[in-house]
Amino acid sequence: MNKIKGIFAVLLAVMIITAFISPAFLTSYNIENLLRRSALFGILGIGVSFVIMTGGIDLSLGSLVCLVGCLTPWLIIDVGIPAPWVLSGLLLLSLGLGLLHGVLVTKLRLQPFLVTLCGLFIYRGVTRGILSDQTVGFGTSGTVLKSLGNGRIPVTDTFGLPIPLIILVLVALGAGFLLRRTLWGRHLIAIGSNETAARHCGIEVDRVKMGAYAICALLTGIAGLLIVLDTGTAQPSNFGNFYELYAIAAAVLGGCSLRGGEGTVIGVLIGATLVQVLRNAIVLIDGIPEASEFAVIGAVIMIAVITDEVMRRRSGKNKLA
C-alpha cells in the first residue's frame, strides 16, 4: 500500500485540477467515458502485472489486442461465423498463445523480452497478412454484441455503469483473490522474489510461470475484444499499437517492480486510471496543445514516480544497500 501513495496523490491532484479548470470533467457522460477507458486499460494492466510479478515481461500485448480485435469483426461479419464461436475461439487462441510464451520461456529458457518481442512482430504481421491490411468493423450490425464493449447499466437518468467496468471489477477481484488467497498466487510471488529458492521449495516454477503468461494473454484477449466492440472498427496496422507500454506503465506505476515479486492489483488500477485521466484532461483543458500530449503524460508520470520515491524515503523505510 505504501508503494502507491505517491501515485494516488498525483492522480487525485490531476483530477482536482482538471475538475477545477474544466466544468465538463465531472459531468456524468465524461465520468462514464473515463470509467470505460480506464477499465479497458486496467484489464490489460492486470494481465501484464501477473507476468511482471514473475520477473518476466510481455511485449506482445498490443499486437495480441490487434489480432483479437481485428479478427473478431472479420470472422463475424466477413466470414460469417456465429459470434459465440468467434469469441470463445479467439479467447482460447489467446490463452494458447500465452501458454506458448510460457513454454518458450520456461522449457527453452528463452528471455521473456525476446519471446514476447517476437510475439509483437508475429501477431501484428499475421493479422495484417490475413486481412491484407484492410480495415474491418461491424458496420451497423452486431449491436447486441457490441453492448459488451460500449453498453451501460443505467443507474440514474444521466449516469450508467459501463459494462467493461463491471468486467474489470470481476477481473480485479479474481486477480486479487488469485494472488493473495491461493497457493498458486503465493508461489507466483515466491518465484518472482527468488526463482532458485522457489525451485528448491518444490514449487513447480515452470507450471506457475506458464500460468502467468496464459492469464496475461487471456486478459489481453478479453481487453482486445472489448476494445473492438467499443470502437466498432479496427485497422490491422495500428490497432493496439503501444498498448503494451501503457499496460506496463500502469503496472509499474502501480508498484510492480520489473525485477519481480512485487505488485498489487489496486495499484495497477490506479496506474491505468492516471494515464486515462491525463489524456482526458489534455483534451478538456484549453491551452494544452494536443501535439504535446505525450510530453504532458510523460512529465506527469515522471512527477508521480518521483513523488512516490520521495514519499517512500520520507517514511524512512528506505534502505541503502
Add this chain to the structure above:
Amino acid sequence: MNKIKGIFAVLLAVMIITAFISPAFLTSYNIENLLRRSALFGILGIGVSFVIMTGGIDLSLGSLVCLVGCLTPWLIIDVGIPAPWVLSGLLLLSLGLGLLHGVLVTKLRLQPFLVTLCGLFIYRGVTRGILSDQTVGFGTSGTVLKSLGNGRIPVTDTFGLPIPLIILVLVALGAGFLLRRTLWGRHLIAIGSNETAARHCGIEVDRVKMGAYAICALLTGIAGLLIVLDTGTAQPSNFGNFYELYAIAAAVLGGCSLRGGEGTVIGVLIGATLVQVLRNAIVLIDGIPEASEFAVIGAVIMIAVITDEVMRRRSGKNKLA
C-alpha cells in the same frame, strides 16, 4: 562468442537463401544500401547495449531519434542556425539527456524502465509541440551535410562504402575497446553482473552507470542525425517510432542478457544486420506479402533465438539452476 553462433548461422542462411532466390540481392547497389541501413541500426544497438549491460534499459531511444532527427532540419533550414552549431548542439543535448537518465536512475534510484518510458513520451511530445506536428526536411539544400548520412566513398565503379558504415566501424571499435580493454568497461560489466559486489569492491557504480546512459543517448543522437540526413525529411509524430525495439532486439539477439553483465559488440552488429537483411529480403523475394513483413521478421528472430539456445545446449555448457 559462443553465444552468437546460432544468430550468425541464421544470418548466413537468410543471406544465402535470399541471394539464391533474388539475383538483385548481391548487386553492389543493394549491398551498399544494406550496409548503410545496418550501420544506422548498428549504432543504435551498440548504444543501447551499454545500458543493457548494466542491467538497465533505454526505451526513450526512438523518441530521441525523433527529437534529434526533427530538430536538425528545422534548426538548419527553418530557423537558419549554421549546421555545425546545430549538430554539436544537438549531440550535446543528447548527451545531457542521457546523463539525466543516469542521474534519475542512480541518484533517485528510479527504475530505468520507467525513467526512459517517460523519456519516450516526453521527447516525442516536445518535438511534436515545437514543430506543431509539421513535417520538416532539407528540401533540396544541405547536400554537403547530407552526404554524412547518404554519402559514399567509391571503391569500384559500382560499389562504394557508405559513410555511416565508416562511422559505425569507428563506433564499434571504440565500444569494443571501451568494454574489453579499459577499466571502465570491466566495471560496467561487473555492475550489470552484481551491483552490490561492484559497489563493495569500490567501483563508483553511479558514475559508471551515468556514463552508460550518456553514451547510449549520444550514440542515439548520432544515429538520429545520420538517419535524417539519409531520409531528408522527418515527421515528428512517427519518426523513429519503435526504433527502441529494433535496437534492443539487435542487442539481445547479439547476446546481451537483459539481466545485465553480458554482451559483445560484434554480436550486436550481427543482430542489427539480421533485422535489416530480413526487411530487404522480404521486398526482394516475390511472393512474401508485404503485410506479413512483421510476421516474417518475428518468426526468423524466434528461429534464430531457438537455434542459438539449442546450439548452446549441445555444447553442453548449459546449467540448470
Add this chain to the structure above:
Amino acid sequence: MNLRPPLLEVSSITKTFGGVTALSEVSFAIEPGEIVAIIGENGAGKSTLAKVMSGVHSPDSGFVTVAGSRCEFRNSAEAAEYGISRIPQELELCDSMTVEENLLLGREPLKSMGRLDFPECLKMTRSALEMVDLKIDPHQLVGDLGHGQRQLIAIARALHTSARMLILDEPTATLSPLETQVLLHRLIEMKKSGSAIVMITHRLAEVEEIADRVIVLRDGENVGSLEGKEIQRDAMIRCMVGRDLSPIEPEVSEFGDPRLIVRELMTQDHPEAVSLQVRSGERVAIAGLVGSGRSELLEAIFGLRPRSGHVSVDQCDLSRAGVKESVRAGLALIPEERSSQGLALQRSVSENASLPGLFREAGRFGTLDRHAGAAVAQKIVKELDVRPPRTDIPASDLSGGNQQKIVIGKWLDLNPAVVLLDEPTRGVDVGAREEIHKRIRDLSFSGKSVLFASSEMEEVLSLSHRIIVLSEGKMMGTLVSAETTEEEIMALATGGEIHE
C-alpha cells in the same frame, strides 16, 4: 608501551536498524601484526561491526579511527583507500564474469588512459589463486563454480589486496580442514608481515589456533575479551552464551529398513555412479574437499539436477520425479547457499518460512486463508529461537545465522521422512548449533533418515553414524564414525590427488 596510535580503533559505536539495536557502545582497537577474533551468538552484531569498520554502514554514533585520524567512510571504496578490506559473510561475486575479472575487480592493473594491462592481470590472478591453493582456469566463469570454490575466490581476492587491515566474516564456514589450513597459514604469514586481521567465525578451534585476542559480542555489546592462554573453547562459550552448554545425551542407535535408496546415480558434471542407502534412524555424513561434488550429489537426489539412475524414498520410486514429487514423498533438502537457494531475502520471514509447507493449508482449489502460513512461521521462529522473534520483517534484516535457522526450520516443520542437509550449521553459533544437532538427532530417533554434507570434521564425526567420502564426484569409501579419525577421512578425501 609506545605512544603510536593503534592501526584501527572503533570507539563506542552504536548502530540500530529500525527498532533493533545491532551494536551498542562497542569499542576496541587493533594493532598491526595482530589477529583478533570476534565471536558471538547469531545476531550478536558481528557482521554489522565488520560492515561499520569497512564503510558499508555508517554508525549512528561513535567513530572509527585509522592510524590516529578519525574517518567517516561513506562507502567501502573510501574504507579501501585506508587499506581496509572485507570478505562479506554472503558471497558477493559477479557470476557472469571470469575468475580473473572477479579477482581483480576494483584494483585492475592499468596502462595509460584507463587501459587494462592484460599480462599483468594474468600474473596477479595466478598469484592470487596460489595464495589459496586453488587450481583453476582464470578464464572460467565464476557462475560455473561450486560454492566452496567461490568462497576461496572471495578469500583470494581479499588476501591478495595486501590490505593493512583484513576483515573476514566467516570465511571458513564451507571450507574443509584442508582449505582451512591453507587459509590460516596465510593469515599467520600476513600477520607476520604487519597486517592486522579481524576474523569472525563460529569455529572455535580455529580461534584457538590463530587468535591473539578474542572479542566477544553479546546482543550488540562488547561483553569481554580474552587473550593468550584464556582463549579456550569453554571459556569462549561461557562468555558468548552466558552459560555452559549441556552435554550431549548418549544415544542408542538401532537402524530399521532403508528409507532412502540411491543406485547408480549419475549427473552431468560428474559421470561417476554413486550408490548409497540410508536406513531408518541412521545419520550419514558426506565428507570431501571443496568441489568434491557433495552439493551436487544432494541436489541430484532431491531432483534438482538432471540425473540418471534410481532414487526411492520409502519404496516410492522417485527416479523420474521433480522436486515437488520428492517433497510430497517426504524428502527435504536444506540447501547450502541460503541467500540464493534458501530464501527470498526481500520477502518477510513469515512468507519464507511457510513456503514449502504452504500446500498443507490449501483448500480444495488451492485457496488459502488470509493468515495462511503465519502460525507455522511463528512456531518456527519460537522453536529455533530466531532473534529478533518477528515474522513480519524482511528476511534480509536477520543476521546470517538467524537466516539459516529459518531455512532449516521451514523444512523440518514438514516432518520429512528423509532429510538431506547441505552444510546444516553453516554460520550458526555454538548454542544454536547444538540445538540444530539435537533436532537432527531427534529426527533420527523418531525413525527418520538423515543424509548431510558438511565441511566441518567435528560435525561430520560427532553427528553421523557413517561417513561417505567423496573425491571428484567419486565415492572413495564408507567409514564408521565411531571407529575413524579426521586424518583417515582427509586421506580418503585427498586420495585422488595423492596417487596422481
Add this chain to the structure above:
Amino acid sequence: TVKTTTTTTSSSAETRVAFVTNGVADFWVLAGKGVEDAATDLNVSASFHMPPDGLADQKRIIEDLLVKGVSGIAVSPIDPKNQTPFLDKVSARTHLITHDSDAPESARLCFVGVDNYEAGVLCGELVKEALPSGGKIAIFVGRMEQDNARLRRQGLLDTILGQERGVDAYEDASAVIKGNGFEIVGTLTDQFDMAKGKANVEDILSKHSDIAGCVGLFAYNPPLILEALEQSGRISEVKVIGFDEDERTLQGIIDGTVHGTVVQNPYEYGARSVAILKALAGGDKGVIPPGGIVNVPARIIRRAEAEAFREDMRKKLGK
C-alpha cells in the same frame, strides 16, 4: 510560428466548433490554417485536433469534445463504413459534418471535400502523361487500410489500366498487376516510418533495373522517392508522380525531377467546415447543398503552375 494544434480563437464564447482529422500530417496543418483563419474571420471559437494513434484515438477525442460541449464537429472518419453507428451517436448530440472522407450512410449533415477516388484518377492521368508507352511502376504509401489510400490507389489503377472497377474495389496490395502496357510491380507500405519508406524505394530500385515510374500516394512519399533516386543516380530515368504539396515535391516539379502532383485543398476543407458549422449553430440549414456534398476539387500541379501554387501556399501558411 503557426499555432495549429489547438487553435482557440475566442471572442464570442457561444459558438464552439471543432475540426478533427484522421491522423497527423502536414496536409492537416494546412487545414488547421484554414480553420484558424475562418475562425478569426467569422468570430467563432474553433479547435483543431489531430489524433495520432488511429481509430480508438479519434473516438476518444470526439467523445471528449462532446463532453466539453461544442456546437458542431467536422470529422474525417478513418473508417467510414464501420464508424457509422458511432457517427450517428455523435450527430445526435451535435451538428456533425464530415470532411476529406465521407460517411454517406451516417446521419452527418454534409460532406466537405473531394472524392479521393477522383484524385486517384487525376494521378492516373499524370502517370499516363509521363509514361505514354507504359512501363513498370511502383506505388509507395504509408498504410493501405486508410480509405484515402485505398481510393487513391484504386482511382490510379482504374485509370492507367483502363478498367472500371470503381470505388468499392480493392486489389491485393502484394500482387503484381499488368495491363494496358503498364506493370504495377508492387504497392509498398512503410507504416509512416521514414527510413523504411526510403528503404522501400531503394529495394524496388535494386529489384527492378527497368523501373519506369514511382508514385507516392502520401505527402511524404515523393520526397523519399526523390532522395533514393538521387542517391542511386537514376533520377533522370525514373518518372516521379506524387500527391500533395510537400516543399520538396514542388521543388522537384520546378526542377523537372517530378512530373507532377495532385493537390487537394485542405485549407478550404478547414475554412468551409468552420463556416458551415457556424451557420448550422445559428440554425441556418441553408448552407447544406442538395445531395449533401460540398465539392472542393483536387487539381493537378505541373511545372507551369508550380511556382504560383507554392507562393499561394506559403502565403496561407504565413511563411
